[in-house]
Amino acid sequence: xxxxxxxxxxxxxxxxxxxxxxxxxxxxxxxxxxxxxxxxxxxxxxxxxxxxxxxxxxxxxxxxxxxxxxxxxxxxxxxxxxxxxxxxxxxxxxxxxxxxxxxxxxxxxxxxxxxxxxxxxxxxxxxxxxxxxxxxxxxxxxxxxxxxxxxxxxxxxxxxxxxxxxxxxxxxxxxxxxxxxxxxxxxxxxxxxxxxxxxxxxxxxxxxxxxxxxxxxxxxxxxxxxxxxxxxxxxxxxxxxxxxxxxxxxxxxxxxxxxxxxxxxxxxxxxxxxxxxxxxxxxxxxxxxxxxxxxxxxxxxxxxxxxxxxxxxxxxxxxxxxxxxxxxxxxxxxxx
Numbered sequence: 001x002x003x004x005x006x007x008x009x010x011x012x013x014x015x016x017x018x019x020x021x022x023x024x025x026x027x028x029x030x031x032x033x034x035x036x037x038x039x040x041x042x043x044x045x046x047x048x049x050x051x052x053x054x055x056x057x058x059x060x061x062x063x064x065x066x067x068x069x070x071x072x073x074x075x076x077x078x079x080x081x082x083x084x085x086x087x088x089x090x091x092x093x094x095x096x097x098x099x100x101x102x103x104x105x106x107x108x109x110x111x112x113x114x115x116x117x118x119x120x121x122x123x124x125x126x127x128x129x130x131x132x133x134x135x136x137x138x139x140x141x142x143x144x145x146x147x148x149x150x151x152x153x154x155x156x157x158x159x160x161x162x163x164x165x166x167x168x169x170x171x172x173x174x175x176x177x178x179x180x181x182x183x184x185x186x187x188x189x190x191x192x193x194x195x196x197x198x199x200x201x202x203x204x205x206x207x208x209x210x211x212x213x214x215x216x217x218x219x220x221x222x223x224x225x226x227x228x229x230x231x232x233x234x235x236x237x238x239x240x241x242x243x244x245x246x247x248x249x250x251x252x253x254x255x256x257x258x259x260x261x262x263x264x265x266x267x268x269x270x271x272x273x274x275x276x277x278x279x280x281x282x283x284x285x286x287x288x289x290x291x292x293x294x295x296x297x298x299x300x301x302x303x304x305x306x307x308x309x310x311x312x313x314x315x316x317x318x319x320x321x322x323x324x325x326x327x328x329x330x331x332x333x334x335x336x
Contacts, residue, residue, distance in 0.1 A: 014106055015096075015106065018095055018096070018106045019092055019095070022092060022095050022240060022243070023092075023236075025243060026236055026239045026240055026243065027057040027058065027061070028054075028057070029239060029242075029243065029283055030057045030060075030239060031046055031053065031054060031056060031057050032280075032283070032284075032287065033283075033286075033287045033290075034046050034053075034056070035053075036284065036287035036288060036291060037287065037290065037291045040288065040291035040292060041291065061232065064228055064229055064231065064232035065228075065229055065232075067227060067228040067229075068227065068228055069227060069228040069229060069230055070225075070227050070228075072134060072135060072136065072225050074135040075133050075134050075135050075225065076132075076133040076135065077133075078133075079129050079132070079133035080130070080133040080134065080225075081230070082129060083126050083127070083129035083130030083133060083234075084126065084130065084226065084230045084231070084233035084234045084237070085126075085233065086125060086126040086129065087123065087126030087127065087130075087233065087234055087237035087238075088126075088233040088234075088236050088237040088240070090119055090122050090123050090126065090237070091123065091236070091237040091238075091240035091241045091244065092237075092240055093119060094115075094116055094119040094120065094241075094244050095240075095244065095247075096115075097109055097112040097115050097116060097173060098116075098173070098244070098247050098248075098251070099173050099174050099177065099251070099256065099257070100257060100271070100272040100275050100276075101257045101270070101271035101272050101275065102174065102177075102178075102257070102271065104271075104272060105173075105174065108172070108174060109172070110170075110171060110172050111171045111172075112171060112172055112173040112174075113161060113165070113171045113172075113173060113176070114171055116173075116244075116248060117154075117157075117158060117161070120154070120157075120203065120241070120244070120245075121150075121154055123150070123237075123241060124146060124147055124150045124151070126234075126237065127142075127143055127146045127147075127150075127212065127222050128143045128146065128147055128222075129143075130143065130222050130223070130226065130234070131143020131144070131146070131221075131222035134222075134224065134225040134226075136224060136225055138220075138221065138224045139221065139222045139223070139224045139225055141221070142212045142220075142221025142222035142223075142224070143212070143221075143222045145211050145212045145221070145298065146205065146212035146221075146222060148302070149202055149205070149209065149211060149212065149301060149302075149305075150202075150203055150205075152202075152301075152302060152305040152306060153199040153202040153203050153305050153309075154203065155305075155310060156195060156199045156305060156309040156310055156313050157196060157199045157200070157203065159310070159313040159314060159317060160192045160195055160196045160199070160313055161252065162317050163189055163192050163313075163316060163317055163320045164176060164185055164189065164192075164252050164253075166317070166320050166321055166324060166330070167179065167185060167188075167189075167320070167324070167331070168331060169330070169331025169332070170331070173251055173256075176251055176252060176256070177251055177255060177256030177257065177258060179331075180255040180256070180258060181255075181258060181262075184253065184254055184255040184258075185252065185253045185255075186253040186254055189253065189316075189320070191312070191316060192253075192313070192316055193249070193253045195309050195312065195313060196249060196252070196253070197249060197282070197285065198304075198309070199305075199309065200245040200246075200248075200249065201286065201289065202301065202305065203241075203245065204238065204241045204242045204245055205238065206242065206286055206289070206290060207289065207290040207293060207295060208289070208293040208294060208295045208296045209295075209296060209301055210295065211295070211296070211298050211301060242283065242286060243279065243283065245282075246278075246279040246280075246282035246283050246286070247275070247279050249282050250275060250278035250279055250282060254278045254281075254282075255278075256274075256275060256278075257271035257272060257274050257275040258271075258274065259274050
């Protein structure tokens with residue numbers, strides 16, 4: 001009995017050890033996001049609340065906490081409340097399999113990449129539920145857009161991941177990182193890295209693909225009827241998903257926690273620091289694109305996904321497999 005209780009508390013401690021840094025990181029990247037926008041637009045960005053405006057996100061969170069939650073009288077109240085909870089929960093549980101170093105991962109499962117792909121695919125349900133339960137035309141249109149957009153770009157992301165798996169021969173995220181000890185996959189698979197990055201923008205509804213919540217057309221899309229902490233949970237889930245995609249991009253293409261060169265002084269930094277730096281680099285690209293690229297039309301978005309990314313990704317899978325077979329580079333069973 002005592003051993004069971006100790007095991008339970010140990011697991012809770014490990015979970016909190018992962019979730020709390022993620023939640024803190026979300027607050028910090030919102031500040032970082034705004035500072036990058038300010039830099040691009042030649043203004044200061046957050047600079048009043050706290051040193052360098054670092055507490056601005058905390059002030060916003062407190063504002064959301066004390067704002068009244070309004071549920072439309074015609075809404076399906078149960079689903080309306082569940083939608084942001086599901087969105088935030090799915091965004092957080094995906095971090096269970098993300099390795100920050102060789103020994104620092106909450107759940108080191110053999111099918112980690114499939115787990116991540118499944119969780120990211122389920123994320124669309126929270127948005128669809130929120131848009132439908134609001135019983136309003138603008139949220140419903142935003143939810144329909146989101147379903148089509150996320151499903152379309154998940155197809156491309158799945159095929160891109162196949163290229164990496166062909167080079168590794170394992171679905172384990174730690175194995176994928178260790179396979180890049182000599183050469184990061186961003187070099188041989190650079191076109192796939194570019195398509196993955198653009199698809200990640202669409203998957204997380206980031207500009208220029210923020211069409212499910214296009215304020216010029218749909219007021220605020222699927223979030224129109226939400227307020228207070230329920231709106232903040234959507235917002236938290238969105239940024240946690242963005243960080244997750246940055247972490248996945250780092251693992252698949254940038255060597256995860258591995259330093260660029262395993263020599264002095266690069267090998268002085270702890271492994272988790274390299275992982276964090278790579279995540280921040282990819283998020284910086286996310287922020288820059290939001291600041292400088294105009295929004296796509298919806299037909300342009302669908303054409304890009306189905307007529308350009310999908311065929312090109314399929315062709316690249318064939319080329320990758322052919323190259324590996326011709327030069328006898330396919331990973332052997334049990335090599336990792």
